Amino acid sequence: MQELLADKAVVVTGAGRGLGEAFALHAAHAGASVVVNDVDGPLAEATAATIRAHGGRAVPSAASVADAEQADGIVETCVREFGRIDGLVNNAGLNYEALPWQDDAARARELIEVNVLGVLHTGLAALREMHRTGAGGAIVNISSGASLGQRALGAYAASKGAVASLTYSWALDAEQIGVRVNAVCPLAHTRMVWNSERSLRNCPPERTPSRIAPLVLYLLSDAAAGITGQLVRCNGPQLHLIGQPHLKEPILEREVWDTEAVREAFDEVFGAHLEPYGLEKRVPPRLRKWTARSA
Ligand SMILES: NC(=O)c1ccc[n+]([C@@H]2O[C@H](COP(=O)([O-])OP(=O)(O)OC[C@H]3O[C@@H](n4cnc5c(N)ncnc54)[C@H](O)[C@@H]3O)[C@@H](O)[C@H]2O)c1
16 A cells, blocks of 8 residues: 655644654654654654664754744755755643743743744744645644633643634634645643643543554645645544634624624523634623523
């Protein structure tokens, strides 16, 4: 059988450990030449060495995706070493937990620089090259279920929501150059999970990164032709799509919305249409009397 990624050249960012390492190893096993990027250079080299030791093709890159020039360099490395770039897995990421009133601007900025600008810089570099060659390609951004909203994860959730929005927007733009853009929301036992008691409860050790890799490989491959703009979640045993945000009916019309009219709209119409919010689907207080079971 033809290997899923035969003759393809792929960049995986943050591939020195955890999910990125699994994506790089599986991509190489499926026949891809891989640029193994991680800001932790020795870890990137170790992953690349493992691939080569098993007969695969890989080069390490110690660039930081948070720096636009360095991100350009990751894609240049792929083109220089392998003559092309067919796929990008935008995986590098940071995470921390903090209640909003305990959060810190410097820490939030560092996270946004990696999780949002890192995806943007590397994605733009790859899309420029794919546009230049006209040879098509596939991008898989790593988002998170946290993008739906989670407690004590405001900055992280916002960064992953931005990744989802980038995915939808790039998918719209890139179809005309034959590039598919999808996102994966994984759950796997990695360093990111070890650092969080809550995540550890939801993610036992048998939920290994290798269980997510087949989904990423599929989305990178030509087998996924015609699939773009999708957010796909896999937590090990479960695989499902995440619904698209949309403009919700009813859409009320007035020439001008003064505050009194807005209040009436909420009292008379929207009150019954409020949405449960966050990944946990918390019911807004005004709706609770209708949804809570009577004692
Ligand atoms: N583990 C999970 O359950 C989970 C859930 C949802 C989303 N994710 C996402 O999956 C991705 C991988 O997470 P993981 O769990 O493997 O985490 P991890 O911490 O094990 O690995 C992340 C890797 O990214 C690298 N990195 C950090 N900053 C970088 C930079 N500026 N440039 C290049 N590399 C950089 C780190 O050195 C590290 O090796 C992240 O985007 C994360 O947000 C993970």
